[in-house]
Amino acid sequence: MTNIRTDGRLIRFMAGNSDDSAIDDIMASEPVTVRGGEAIIISGSDLPASVYTIAGTPAYHGESRRIILPTGLYIVKVGNHTTKVALH
Helix, strand or coil, X not given: CEEEEECCCCEEEEECCCCHXXXXXXXHHCCCEEECECCEEEECCCCCEEEXXXXXXXXXXXXXXXXXXXXXXXEEEECCEEEEEEEC
């Protein structure tokens, strides 16, 4: 099952298995917020972040909570959380 939530600026994408309770457990155990816009902002976790272009090319890996990259769509992975963000 896939959850996608958006408030216009924040897109949250989490892939999980077909058991909804597993997704709820992951979301409850470590809330991670990733915001797009002019930079990727990560809060709610101290784990390293991996950022990939929409084509799957690695764009960043490290512990920075504010990541500045060129305009585009990115996939951000922090722990068990995977999120799509748009930078403009």
